[in-house]
Amino acid sequence: MKPFIVLLLLLFISNEIKAGTVINTSTVINQSVLNSYSWPVIINGGTNDSSVVITLEEDVVFSNSQNYFIINGNNIHFNGNHHKITISGINFYSGLIKNGSYESSWVQDPDDPFMMTQQITIENGFSNIKISNLTVNSINSDVASGSGWIGQYAFSINATNGLFENCSANGALRQGSGGIVGGRTSVTVKNSAFFGNHIGGYAGGIFGENSSGTAINCYSLAPSLGNRGGGIFGGDSSNATATNCYSHSTIVANSGGIFGGFSSNCNASNCYSLGTIGSNAGGVYGGNSSGGNATNCYSANGNWNDATANSTLTGTDGTVWNIITSPYKLISFATIISENTIIDQNWINNHINNLPILLDTDVTVTIVENLIFNNANMYFAIRSTGVTIDGNGKTISIDNITNYRGLVNNGNYLGANASAFSGSTVDNLGIINNGSTLKEYCGWIGQQGYGNGEGFSISNCFSDGEMFNMGTGGILGQAYMNGTISNCYSLGNITGESAAGIAATYNFQAYKISNCYANGTITGVNAIGICQQDMEMGGDSYTNCYVSNGIFNTTDANSNLTGTDGSIWNTSVTPYSLTAFAPLKWGINSNGQKTQVNSIQLDKNGKKGSATVVNENGKIN
Incomplete structure (x- = not known):
């Protein structure tokens, strides 16, 4: 019998594109502009000195399978500008952006029925391509096998310097596809996330199958992986690298929390997987994988443990991981405010996936309407000197958060007594408790350690939440008193051991806490109304303050507090409120x-x- 023969034929084709509208220069696009285009749209390249930049001006919707872009030159930057492209009602969508292609087919020799040739056709991609600040949202859609929601299959093949940064996507992944980029891709993906579902095997939360790229600070929250799939890289990946990445998926048989099954020579550093691990599966590598190293990686196997995570992962001091809630999140996804900013509820809602809120040097944030915080990571973190939070006479409702750490962090994410930044100010702000509790040693406004910042000031603020846990404070948690608290009050009962109505700390200079009152009933062991007293110094550790112990007496309040003439305190209500609040x-x-x-x-x-x-x-x- 004549043997069956298989040959490989490799073809490279030139980038001859016949499509729709051609973009030659930097362009701002919106729904109206996109509606006027013929699709798919070609983007021609720029120069090494001047890239062609495509900037998305608003959220847009695509509803036709031909709605995608074709890269046709080097030096292109597609900037989503923190907007969203919704893919609506498209099955087997090929992905938003094409940059090269790889096709494989089997061809039978017409003269010899026993000979088959695998024909691989490659269209090389272009170099220096960047996709940034973009969200792709899927509605009643799924992505084609092997492709990615943003980068198509074989994106940047045989090219260099491909980068996806600050991108995210949701939606269903078919066989071998990827949440951000498709299979056979070797780009770098940074600070990106996937929130969709795996419905096919070999798919990856960030990269599709057969990939060899680099993932840095990426994560996937897909509920479960497909057979041979991976939380970050799909199956059959090789020479890929994952650093500071994590997945929450259930790790089904043969799959891997970071790399999918049959992966080879892939390396993971400082990564974790949360999901329960199935048979022939792994927290880092999927079944039948080989080679590679995993360093400082944690496989929780469905049972997260902070102590184990801290002893395994690096950067748990707040440099890499935000450990306010468990399991940990990446601090690189936090919002950084570096210029004066006005904050309303829409602003908060638009940054819900980028918490906490980091405040840079000399920044002032002004709150312009009453806010609702319902996530433990909703807080401000001071990361430099001279920061001001102006409550503007508004309130923040803390809704249904157990063990909330407080509104403002200063120092590190552990809230421990570490160094803190100087010169911070919080004023004219009220905290309303709605079904929440305060974590031990924390304050409703200043987290544990906030008071370590030299010269801090909290003024004209209040809280109404209970101090239930040990060492909690109505205004400030456990810390040094390196600044001042003035014209503040708390209404919550003081029931925790060593809790305090104003500051859960010792104060050695009475002037630093002034003109404050605590109205809650004091029942906690060693609990106190204003702050812990210095027994060696003797006497009060505050000036012009009043403790009602649950029974507010206007005569006593007037004899202790200053500004009861209406300049500070509104005495028309009992207990008093602040005139800073209209x-x-x-x-x-x-x-x-x-x-x-x-x-x-x-x-x-x-x-x-x-x-x-x-x-x-x-x-x-």
Whole structure:
């Protein structure tokens, strides 16, 4: 019998593209512009000195399978500008951007039925291509086998310096596809995430199958992996590298928490996987993988343990991992504010996946409406000197967070007594507790260690939450008193051991805590109204302060507090509020709590008692 013969034929083709609209220069695009294009759209390249930059001006929607871009030159930057492209109603979508291609087929010799030739056709990609600040959102869509939601299959093949940075995607992954880039890809992906589902084997949360790229500070929250799939890289990947990456997926049989099955010579550093590990699977490598090294990597196998994570991972001091909540998140995804910023609820909602909020040198953030925080990572972290948080007479409701660490961090993410930045100010801000508890040694406004910052100032602030856990404070948690607290009050009961109504710390200079009061009932062991007293010095550790122990007496308050003439304290309500907080007319009382007592609730027409109610921010509910 004549043997069956297989030959390999490798073909390279030139970049001859026949498509739609051609972009030759840097361009700003929006929905109207995109609607005017013929698809797919070709982007011609720039020069080494001047890249062609495509900037997305607003969120847009694609609903046709031909809605994608073709890279046709070096030096191109596609900047999503922190906007979203929604892929709506497209099955087997090939991905948003094409840069090269790889096709394989089997061809039978017409003269010899026993001979088959594998024909591989490669269209080389272009170099120096950057995709950044982009979210792809899938609605009733899935991505084609082997492709990626943003980068198509074989993106930048045989090219160099391909980079995806600050990108994210959701949606279903078919066989061999990737959450960010498709298979057979060797680019670098940084600070990127995937939130969708695996419905096919060999798929990866960031890279598709057969990839050899680099993932840095990336993660996948896919609920489960497909057969031979990987949390970061798909199956059959080789010479790939993952650094500071993690996945939360259930690791099914033959799959891997970081690299998929049959991967070879892949290296992981400072990565973790959370999911339960199935048969012939691994927390880092999938089944039948070979070669490579995993250093400082943690496989939780469905049972996360902080102590084990801390002893295995590096950067748990806040340099890499944000350990405020478990399992840990990457600090590289935090929002960094480096210029004066106005914050409202829309701003908070738009940054929900980029928490906490880091404040840089001499930055002032101004809160312009009452806010709701309902995530333990919703807090401000001071990361340089001279930071100001101006509450502007507004409140922040802390909703249903167990062991909240407090609104403002200064120093490190452990909240320990480490060095902190100097010159910070928090003023004119109220904290409303709605079903939350405060973590031990923390304060509702200043986290544990906040007071270590030299010259800090907290003024005209209040909280209404209970101090239930050990060492908690109504304003400031455990710390040194390196600054001042003035014109502040707390309403919550003081029930935790060594808790305090104002500052859960010792104060050795009385002037540093002044003109404050605590109204809560004191029942905790060694708990106190204002702050812990210095027994060696004797006497009070504060000036002009009042402790009511649950029974507010206006005569006692007036004899202790200053500014009861209306300059600081609003004495028309009991207990007193601060005049820094304007009288509220939208159905909430002077402490920011929604009520009909002594308030007027108006509709959008200014009439009382209408069905269309205006809320405390003056907006229609």
